[in-house]
Amino acid sequence: MTEKVKLKWNGKDIEAVKGSNLLQAALDNGQEVAHYCYHAGLSIAGVCRMCMVEQDGVPRPFPACNATCGEGMVVRNDTPKIKAAVENTLQFHLLNHPLDCPVCDQAGECGLQDYYMKHGQYDSQMIDKKVHKEKVQDIGKNVMLDAERCILCSRCTRFTEEVTKTFELGILNRGDHAEITVNEELKNDYAQNLVDICPVGALTSKDFRFKQRVWFLEEVYTTCIGCETGCSVKVSQNKNGAYRVKPVFDETVNGHWMCDDGRQIYKHVSSPTRLQVASENMNGLFVPADELNIKEAVKGKKAKFILSTSLTNQEYERFFHEVGSKAEVALYTLPKLGADFDGILKRGDKNANLRGAEHAFKKAGKDSTPAALDKLLNSIGSSDVVYVVVPEILYNEDHFNTLLTKIEKASMRIALTPGETLSSMKVFNYLLPVPSFLEKEGDIVNFSGDIRKLNAGLSYGETTKDISYYGNWVNV
Amino acid sequence: MSSHSNTHVSHSQGAPFKFTAENLAKYEELLTRYDDVESALLPVLHLVQEQNRWLPIEAIEYVSELMKIPEISIKEVISFYDMFYDIPVARNMVHVCTNITCSMFGGREIYQGLLKHFDTDYLTPTRDGRISLQKMECLGACEMAPCMRINNDYVGPVDLVSAIHKLEELP
Ligand code: SF4
Ligand code: SF4
Ligand code: FES
Ligand code: FES
Numbered sequence: 001m002t003e004k005v006k007l008k009w010n011g012k013d014i015e016a017v018k019g020s021n022l023l024q025a026a027l028d029n030g031q032e033v034a035h036y037c038y039h040a041g042l043s044i045a046g047v048c049r050m051c052m053v054e055q056d057g058v059p060r061p062f063p064a065c066n067a068t069c070g071e072g073m074v075v076r077n078d079t080p081k082i083k084a085a086v087e088n089t090l091q092f093h094l095l096n097h098p099l100d101c102p103v104c105d106q107a108g109e110c111g112l113q114d115y116y117m118k119h120g121q122y123d124s125q126m127i128d129k130k131v132h133k134e135k136v137q138d139i140g141k142n143v144m145l146d147a148e149r150c151i152l153c154s155r156c157t158r159f160t161e162e163v164t165k166t167f168e169l170g171i172l173n174r175g176d177h178a179e180i181t182v183n184e185e186l187k188n189d190y191a192q193n194l195v196d197i198c199p200v201g202a203l204t205s206k207d208f209r210f211k212q213r214v215w216f217l218e219e220v221y222t223t224c225i226g227c228e229t230g231c232s233v234k235v236s237q238n239k240n241g242a243y244r245v246k247p248v249f250d251e252t253v254n255g256h257w258m259c260d261d262g263r264q265i266y267k268h269v270s271s272p273t274r275l276q277v278a279s280e281n282m283n284g285l286f287v288p289a290d291e292l293n294i295k296e297a298v299k300g301k302k303a304k305f306i307l308s309t310s311l312t313n314q315e316y317e318r319f320f321h322e323v324g325s326k327a328e329v330a331l332y333t334l335p336k337l338g339a340d341f342d343g344i345l346k347r348g349d350k351n352a353n354l355r356g357a358e359h360a361f362k363k364a365g366k367d368s369t370p371a372a373l374d375k376l377l378n379s380i381g382s383s384d385v386v387y388v389v390v391p392e393i394l395y396n397e398d399h400f401n402t403l404l405t406k407i408e409k410a411s412m413r414i415a416l417t418p419g420e421t422l423s424s425m426k427v428f429n430y431l432l433p434v435p436s437f438l439e440k441e442g443d444i445v446n447f448s449g450d451i452r453k454l455n456a457g458l459s460y461g462e463t464t465k466d467i468s469y470y471g472n473w474v475n476v
Numbered sequence: 477m478s479s480h481s482n483t484h485v486s487h488s489q490g491a492p493f494k495f496t497a498e499n500l501a502k503y504e505e506l507l508t509r510y511d512d513v514e515s516a517l518l519p520v521l522h523l524v525q526e527q528n529r530w531l532p533i534e535a536i537e538y539v540s541e542l543m544k545i546p547e548i549s550i551k552e553v554i555s556f557y558d559m560f561y562d563i564p565v566a567r568n569m570v571h572v573c574t575n576i577t578c579s580m581f582g583g584r585e586i587y588q589g590l591l592k593h594f595d596t597d598y599l600t601p602t603r604d605g606r607i608s609l610q611k612m613e614c615l616g617a618c619e620m621a622p623c624m625r626i627n628n629d630y631v632g633p634v635d636l637v638s639a640i641h642k643l644e645e646l647p
Contacts, residue, residue, distance in 0.1 A: 167546030172555035181555075183548040 241270025
């Protein structure tokens, strides 16, 4: 068992694991400690000097991030000496800062702004000219670098050394000319994490830049459906739509990080071409249609459903409950993409809830294998109505289009889609909207069999009817 | 070195770099002096410059491959130190000290005078390709102030006239 020790922080008793990081212990106990370079997911650098503390019996202040917890330690960071140290250090960090908060995306969640309000000097004492650096650098993988805003905390270089081990970033030159520099360009699949860990506005996301002020956004805590890993994420959104996806620390699955593919999963949800209402194919153009007419049109036809692997356990269950044995049901699985596992998080199996689907099929006495899908496709006749639940994230559209060519024999083809209307969807007679992952609560089962939660955020359209509602049509 | 140039683009020499057999042996010997490979990086980069005068991207790639050190880490080291050159320099390297003692004895004026006389700029080779001038912090030879280093030789005290004279003699 891990041994606990008691220590005093600013006069308050706190408890921590013996030998654990002192700064982390303070943060875990709700204490405020300014810090830039420390990140729980990276090695210790001790370069920003913001987390200084004094300890009884130790002659000089030292950085808390580079110290460990011991029994009976008496530590303070509220003494005049420490306050002065932090103020002076912050002054140094801001010496060459361009003060362009009004046009900076980090504003509102920026370490410099936050600490300035607390420890700032307010009146600039700079008489020398500021050192200017390149402000708009596209360093690849949707990351933009503004070298003037950088405080050289080295979180980003440690990330590319320690997490991705791709070594693209370094600090070139020295003194006030020192500058984050990219070797050629970013090449790793986790580059957007750099934007998250940069404590200031030096690294920003090309995708998110200038789109929204962060104080106009709310977070929905949910699970990434980008692959079978199922990382914990939060999606930032407001009434106009979703804007970005960020990882949420989760010890069991993704730790501090997520991959760049996962950053894209929100795009279809508030896309202007997202299907909002039931639509009918009029010579290749989809126009709003009356649902009752569609219901009428499928009456008496034999129903065949092809489900996707990104539905929740509850959706599968409700669906099978409605359909019972009145329809043939098969499962379309997304093809493998890339390596089975990239050694960090990303998995080649993009079926977010394959395990949940298999379990539900089995429970309903149905076959979820590709062979069963082939069988269903081969048996399609002209009096059939085929419903295809469109997968939420299609990494390989061609593969899906091949599936669509195989349903042409059916006289009636209906897509249930949580996303955009693709050109290949012309094969359908009708399109019906179903909720996206951001509009439903439920569980999915990830690669290791763990239950992961989906949470609903705002709704962007008429998407409250899930697949079981349409499944119920087999009864008419 | 590039604290005076704004660009971080590594320059190409348009041809591959490789240690000569003799320098490869020297390289192996250098490795034996340290506990780990990284520690040998400084002397190894000096060895490259001995052979190649400067450090083009081809040399950085070669050293990275040879020592299994990421290119960016080598660039960090090169850019940190003034005596590593990532742009082409001339066959004679002249360091003029402009630090405190030498400045008090006119070191800065000598440096400026030399730039003017040879119609060149910081590190830029003279048109005949003979000389690159570089101002330097203390060369550790204050007793010779104002002093300079011509390739591996210290000279000083010098004045502008004698400095020009010495440089004109260079091959
Ligand atoms: S770019 Fe950001 S993360 Fe990287 S050193 Fe600068 S402040 Fe730190
Ligand atoms: S590893 Fe998979 S689940 Fe995690 S962020 Fe990437 S796509 Fe999403
Ligand atoms: S957080 Fe401790 S020195 Fe930066
Ligand atoms: S100041 Fe020139 S050698 Fe010391």
